[in-house]
Structure formats: C-alpha cells, structure tokens
Amino acid sequence: MENIGSLAILLAFCFAIYSIAASLAGKWAKRPFLVLSGERAVYCVWALLSTAAGVLIYSLISGDYRMTYVWAHSNHAMPTIYKFASWWGGQEGSLLFWSWLLATYSGVVVYRSRRRFRDMMPYVTSVLMATQAFFLILVAFVAKPFNVLEEGRLIVNVGDGQGLNPLLQYWTMVIHPPMLYLGYVGFTVPFAFAIASLITKQPGEEWIKTTRRWTLVTWLFQTTGILLGAGWAYAVLGWGGYWGWDPVENASLLPWITATAFLHSVMMQEKKGMMKVWNIVLVSTTFFLCIFGTMLTRSGVVNSVHAFAQSSIGTYFSTFLAMGIAGTVFLILSRLNYLKSEAQLESVLSRESTFLFNNLILLASCFAVLWGTLFPVISEAVTGEKITVDAPFFNRVEIPIAMFLLLLTGVGPLIAWRKSSFESLKKAFTWPLVSGVAVAAGLAALGVHHIYALVSFLLCTFVAVTVFMEFVKGANAIRQKSGTNLATAMVELTHRNTRRYGGYLVHMGIVIMFIGFTGKAFDKDTTVEVNPNSALKIGAYQLRVGSVEEGQNEDYQWSRLPVDVTKNGEDLGTLEPEHRVYLAQKQPTSEVAIRRNLNEDVYLNFAGMSADGQRAVLQAYVFPLVTWIWIGYWVVFMGTLICLTPSKSRLIWARTQVVGVAEKHADVQN
Amino acid sequence: MNKYIKFGLPIAAILGTLGWLAAGGISDTKTYYKSIAELNQMGPQAQDKRLRVGGDVAPNSITREGRDVKFVLMQDQLRLPVVYSGIDPLPDTFKDGAQALADGKLGTDGVFRASKIQAKCASKYEAAPSSAKPVNPNS
Numbered sequence: 024m025e026n027i028g029s030l031a032i033l034l035a036f037c038f039a040i041y042s043i044a045a046s047l048a049g050k051w052a053k054r055p056f057l058v059l060s061g062e063r064a065v066y067c068v069w070a071l072l073s074t075a076a077g078v079l080i081y082s083l084i085s086g087d088y089r090m091t092y093v094w095a096h097s098n099h100a101m102p103t104i105y106k107f108a109s110w111w112g113g114q115e116g117s118l119l120f121w122s123w124l125l126a127t128y129s130g131v132v133v134y135r136s137r138r139r140f141r142d143m144m145p146y147v148t149s150v151l152m153a154t155q156a157f158f159l160i161l162v163a164f165v166a167k168p169f170n171v172l173e174e175g176r177l178i179v180n181v182g183d184g185q186g187l188n189p190l191l192q193y194w195t196m197v198i199h200p201p202m203l204y205l206g207y208v209g210f211t212v213p214f215a216f217a218i219a220s221l222i223t224k225q226p227g228e229e230w231i232k233t234t235r236r237w238t239l240v241t242w243l244f245q246t247t248g249i250l251l252g253a254g255w256a257y258a259v260l261g262w263g264g265y266w267g268w269d270p271v272e273n274a275s276l277l278p279w280i281t282a283t284a285f286l287h288s289v290m291m292q293e294k295k296g297m298m299k300v301w302n303i304v305l306v307s308t309t310f311f312l313c314i315f316g317t318m319l320t321r322s323g324v325v326n327s328v329h330a331f332a333q334s335s336i337g338t339y340f341s342t343f344l345a346m347g348i349a350g351t352v353f354l355i356l357s358r359l360n361y362l363k364s365e366a367q368l369e370s371v372l373s374r375e376s377t378f379l380f381n382n383l384i385l386l387a388s389c390f391a392v393l394w395g396t397l398f399p400v401i402s403e404a405v406t407g408e409k410i411t412v413d414a415p416f417f418n419r420v421e422i423p424i425a426m427f428l429l430l431l432t433g434v435g436p437l438i439a440w441r442k443s444s445f446e447s448l449k450k451a452f453t454w455p456l457v458s459g460v461a462v463a464a465g466l467a468a469l470g471v472h473h474i475y476a477l478v479s480f481l482l483c484t485f486v487a488v489t490v491f492m493e494f495v496k497g498a499n500a501i502r503q504k505s506g507t508n509l510a511t512a513m514v515e516l517t518h519r520n521t522r523r524y525g526g527y528l529v530h531m532g533i534v535i536m537f538i539g540f541t542g543k544a545f546d547k548d549t550t551v552e553v554n555p556n557s558a559l560k561i562g563a564y565q566l567r568v569g570s571v572e573e574g575q576n577e578d579y580q581w582s583r584l585p586v587d588v589t590k591n592g593e594d595l596g597t598l599e600p601e602h603r604v605y606l607a608q609k610q611p612t613s614e615v616a617i618r619r620n621l622n623e624d625v626y627l628n629f630a631g632m633s634a635d636g637q638r639a640v641l642q643a644y645v646f647p648l649v650t651w652i653w654i655g656y657w658v659v660f661m662g663t664l665i666c667l668t669p670s671k672s673r674l675i676w677a678r679t680q681v682v683g684v685a686e687k688h689a690d691v692q693n
Numbered sequence: 694m695n696k697y698i699k700f701g702l703p704i705a706a707i708l709g710t711l712g713w714l715a716a717g718g719i720s721d722t723k724t725y726y727k728s729i730a731e732l733n734q735m736g737p738q739a740q741d742k743r744l745r746v747g748g749d750v751a752p753n754s755i756t757r758e759g760r761d762v763k764f765v766l767m768q769d770q771l772r773l774p775v776v777y778s779g780i781d782p783l784p785d786t787f788k789d790g791a792q793a794l795a796d797g798k799l800g801t802d803g804v805f806r807a808s809k810i811q812a813k814c815a816s817k818y819e820a821a822p823s824s825a826k827p828v829n830p831n832s
Contacts, residue, residue, distance in 0.1 A: 190786070262784065371699050383704060387711050394715070399726060409726035411745060412719055413796070413809075419718035420711060427707075550760055611788065630783070633757055640757065 025090055025169040028078035032119075032169075035071035035126070036159040038064045042152040046145035058145050065133045065148060068155060069126040076123045079116060079168055083109050089180045091170040092116055098186035098607050100578040105192050111200045112187050114321060114336075115168035120201075121317065122158045124208040129155065132212055140230060146219035154211050157343045165336060189579070189605040189612045193259050199251040203275055206245025207313040210278060212237045213285075214310035217303050221354045224361045228293060234306065235289050236667065242282045243663045249275050250656045258617065263548070263626055263644045265652070268417040273396045274316035277389055281309040284385040291378050295440075296365030300355065301382070303362070307351045312389075314344055319396075370442040377435035384431065388424040392417065426478055429537060432530050433486035436493065454492065459485035476544040483534045483541075490527045490534075497524075521670045528662030536655030542623075542648025550630075552638040562645040564625055565589045569597075571632075571639055579603040579612075584629040584639050588618060600629035600641075623647040724796055729768040732799065739799045746773060746805060750812075752789040766793060766805075777807045787812035 042064035049057025079092070083106045088094045096109040096116070111117040129151040137144060162168065171178050187196075213234045220230050252272065253265035266272060285305040291298045318340035355362075368375050394401075395412050402410040437451045463481035471477060498512035507515070517524040547562050555570035569585035581603045588595040598616035605612065611631065618625040626644040633640055724745045732739055732746055748766035755764040762777040775795050777783070787793060787810060797807035 260784070368696070368700065371703065376700070379700070380703070380707070383707065387708065391711065391715055398719070398723075410723045411726055412722050413724060415722040416715075416718035419721075420714050423714060424711065552757075610786070 028075045028169040031071040031075040032163045035068045038067045039152045039156040043149045046148045050145035062133045069130045072123045072126045089171050094184040098184040108197045115166040143219040146222050147215045150215035150218050186607040195255040203248030209241025210309045210313045213306045217306040221358045245279045268414045270396045274319040278309045278312040280389040284382045299362040372443040374440045391420045429482040433489045455485045455488040458488045473544040479541040486534045518671045521668045525662045525665030532655045532658030539648045539651030545647045547645040550642045552633045561643045579605045600627040602629045729771040729773045745796045747794045775805045779808045784812045
C-alpha cells in the first residue's frame, strides 16, 4: 500500500513538471495540443494525489501501524472521525493535504477557465504547477508520509499507535485546519492569474473579476478558519481567551489582512482603473504570506505554543519564497508601463482617498503583526539577543488601528467618488455621529470608563447606523416606485446590487464582532480551591459546587465537577466542567463548561485537585459579549455569500457614472 | 494646497502615530529570551529585565499553594525554582517533564516570579522525529 502512495506522489511530481514544460512550450511554439496536454496533466496530478491521500486515509482508518505516520498520529481508541482528521494532524500528512487541495483548486481553475482565458491559461497552469511541484518536492523527498517503521532491515508492526494529541481531539479539528488550508492554498489562484496577466500584458478587466471572486471565496474560507480557531481556543484550551497573538495565529491573520486590502482596492481598479500596480502587489503579497505562514507553522522558526517539530523544511520554504518574490518583483518592474493608472486622486475627502487610507491602515497593521511575530528573529540577528514581544505589544498597536479601520468602515461607503463637499458629509454623518456619541455618553453615565471600550462602542454604533441608513434609503426609493413593504424592498435592493449590499452586511458582521471583542475589557475571573458542596460568587452569579464524580472509558479517565449556577435566585442549570487524562498519551486535558448567553458567558474550568487531594481547583470566569463574535461571523458569512451571488441587473453603471466614458454608456455585460 | 502635501500630511501623521505606538509597545513589553545557563551568567542585571526562561519541568516539582503554583525548571544540571502567580490557568500541557517557558522577573532570592507560563507537551503537538523509536512487541 505505502508503495502505491509513494509512487503516486512521485508520479504527481513528474506530471506537475511536465505540465509546466508542456504549457510553456506549447504557448511559445504555438502548439495548442501541447498546452492542452499540460492542462490534462493537471487533472492527472489531482488523480494521483487523490490516490496517495486515499492510501493514507485508508491506512489511518484501518490502523496500519507499520507506517510511521499512522503510528505517530492515530490509535485504536480514537473515534473514526479523528482517525480521518489525523490526515492533517502532523507534518507529512498536512503537507500532502496542502498539495491535494492545490491540485483540487488547480483542477477547478483549469476546468472553469480553459476556454475563457485562452492566452493566459498556459501561464496560470504553470504558476499553479510550479507551486505544486515545490510542495511535492517536500512531500516526495523531505517529509514523506509513507515511511514505515523499521528495525534493522525488518518492517515492524507495532500493536497500537500513539494517537492524536488529545487537545486536537475536538470537533473543530475536523474542519478548522481544512478551512484554513482552503484559505491558504486558495490564494495561489489569484496569484497565478495576476502573474499570467502580467506576462501576457492583459488589457481588460475580465481577469480581475475572476480573481476577485476567487479571492472572495478564499477570504471566506480564511475568515472561517481563523474564527473556528478562535472558537476552538475558547472552548478547549481552558485559558478563556480566543486570541493570543501567537505566531501561528498571526501567520493566519497576515494573508487575511492583505486579502482584505485587495478586496477593497480592487474596486478602485474596476471602477476607476486606478491602483493597478498596487493590486498586483497585494495579490502577490497575500500569496507569499500564505507560503510564509505555512513555513512558520512547519519549520519552528519562531517559538509558538502550536509550533510543529523543528525541521530543516524552513530552508526549502525560504528558497522558494526568495525565488518567487524575486521573480514577481522583476515581472512587475518590467511591466510598469502597462499598469498605468487611468485616473488621479483629487481630494482627501473622496471615496478614493478612503480606499487609500483603508489600504494604508491594513498594510500598516499587517506590517506591525509581522514585525512583532518576527521580532525574536530580527533582534537576534541585529543585537545577538533574542527578544520577544507579547500580546501587550500587539494590543497596543492593533487596537488603535482597528478603531481607525472601524471609522473608515462607516465613512468610506457614504463618501462620494472624486470629491465630497462638507455639506454632503454633514448630511450623511449627522445622525450616525449623534447616535454614536449618545451611546457612548449613555454607557459612560452607566459607569463604563474604559476609554477604548467607549470609543469602540461609539464607532460600532456609528457604522451600524450608517449601514442601516443606506439600506433604508435604498429601500425607500424602491418602495416609492413599486409600493411594496420595507422588508421586501430591502431584499429587492440587495438583489439589485449584491456586491454593494452584501458588502454592507459584511461590514455589519465586523461591527458585531467588534462589539464582542470590546467585551474583553470587562472580563471577570477568579480561581479558588473549593471544598465539595460549598458555594462561591462571581459577578452576579452564585456557584454551588457539588462533589467530584469519576469514571473511565477506553480513551481517557475523567473526573467531573458539577456546579449549580444561579443568578439573583434564578436557577440557570448545572455546568459540568471535566478534567480528563488521556490514557495513550498520559496527558491531562480540561473540558471547560460554558453557559453561553448574549450578554455574557459563564465559563468554568475544573483544573484538577489541590495538592492534598481534598479540594477541587475551580477557575470561574465571566466573559461579557463573547457570543457576539460568533454571531458577527455568521453575518459576515451571509454577507460574503450575497456578494458572490450575481446581481439581478448586470448593468455596469458605476464606471460610466464616475469616469463618464462615453463609449461605455450603460454597457451591458455579456 | 499641493496635492502631495494634502495626502502626505495625514499619511505621515498616521504612520508616525503607529510608529510611536509600536516603539512604546516594544520597549514596554520586550522580553529577553534566556536559557537557565544564560540567566546565571547575567548576574545582578538579570533582576531588572523582563525575562522568558525556557526549560523542562522537573519531575514531581509542581506544587500548588493557594493561587500560587511552584515548580522547578531544569536545563541539564541547572535548576531554577519558579513561582507562578498569574491569573490565567496553567495550560493542560504543563506537567512533569514538559518543556515550559516562564515569563517574569528574577527575584533577589533567586526565585523566578513568573506571570505567564507556556508549555509544550513533551511530545509537542507532533512527536519529535528523534523520539519516534518504534517498540518491537516481541522483545
């Protein structure tokens, strides 16, 4: 079996190389059949990698403990779903997973775009397959998933494996890594299109539309992945947080930030033909940050709670990154003439300038995160001393940045293109500003004195009101014409311009998430050693602790501490935080118990018994507003889906309106 | 006003503010990464800097006293007593023999006062390649 897997990977590598060669040779020698064979090779790569992945999954599920990977990441006691998830539970498997996803994406791209972008496709295929070849070098020669355990020259079959780390045995393990990977890997596609457009000197905007859609889809995956990771940390790791500015978390945030910047600045290119160079730079940066992020998680360059085994893999990644970046920079410089802007910035008070500032701020935030993450590496290189910066550094820099972004989220969509007058600004922003200040003043009067919290709530209200007003304004216009009710009119409005109103909905989701983040300012916590059958108090809650129950199943030993929660005499039920010791790994884990509610979560962690074994150590927290983060995510999700739905009327008004190009008058697409 | 100045001023103001915040953030939170051996060589100046010390948790050294957790970090023969009195619960991976990172300051009594502990499971999230010695069931 393992021979089939290894062989499939080797063949896939050969096919990837062939695909690059055939595509390029076919393009240059004008031999369509060669190009076609290059595209077919992409399907072959997918089929071969699927075979390899199938072999690995089969071995994991059937428990073939002759194989090193299976032995190290799976065992009998694990539920089948986690045996499957072990595919991406370790270095070798997750690299294979990366390759397989890229092959899948490549297949879809080739299938969907093979007729539309005839002249670009050979280059798109080459870029995709070059990336693929790089990962296959790793899978085929460096981190091989199909090694077998051997002793001397004999293959040994051990009875059982070590099993997946218990912290990973949680349902999000099944979807969080795939989501993040779909995000990471997906950004290869926009990059491939950007490079191909540079090489072929694409004049039109057709490719940028395709790229925008791809970016939006991968952006959604990345967002989902990041949020799932946050939810996982919150519900499993028992420290009560959802974000710790850990290098690995940062690595997933970096490409997300640049992709967000791209999704905004791409509108400048579509509508006004501006920022062309910048957009290429953003797409490329996003791609390289994805590779960089994979490298951070794989090579142990910086210390992290997550970091995987230290390995030599970092050198390969650095080489690939250096070659890729050098090639991209050269290509951009040699094509500068074709990327001239069609319009100029006119006024600071204009839509264009809010996009500019949006990008500036996003990039600054990306840079700050990168700087903080790499600070140990940089400081060691410069001063010889390894210095790390921690969460306080990131919070200090990123909170003001986030506030400013929130402000732009409110201001940007309402400000006019080209130039805006103070009069129109006053009209658009009076109500949002008044409501924001009113909310902040009200909260201050109620005893909230945390300055960032007040600013955040002010801005959240400000943005929410602007978004709401936009919907009402548009819906009213429809209602006057057709006479439907407001709700129907809003649906109609959204359907007419899905990108715009879907985008507003995404903004709304971000606002809701920010309300949740701001709740962090009001956390309460206590750690106590309690005797069984005693009571304690946190915030407005009374906790009555019962006595410890114990038991064991084939996977782990558990002890459970039932705690009755009441608030002002009202019974809120029993929470049962659990402490487990996994048998195979002899590792303790905590299963926290959370009572989720819109206003605040009660979060209990049973940290084991005290030294004398008589009392239980209970950590109790109250986390205000955390649920809003997850609600906000769903709004972002819905909004993005709406953005991806085609609008009802496909008239391109915006471009004709702003640029006023006569020949493009109400140009109907298709 | 010149267009470059009009756009340049706010951009410079934003970047300046962020740079200032970042510089302040770094100087206030920077933590020197030291091994126990390096810590011993630092002498008295070890007491004024914020430090992050890495090592293995000595077996059977973890004791709890109220909210404080005491343990000993080991690096080869060197030992460093640590008291943790932070708010956050200790990670589940924190146990005997685990690799741990303690953030805090060294007291004059030679006890390291940690405000934050990070731990990696002895086998990390991934079995270290060197530890992957197969066991022969027949032997």
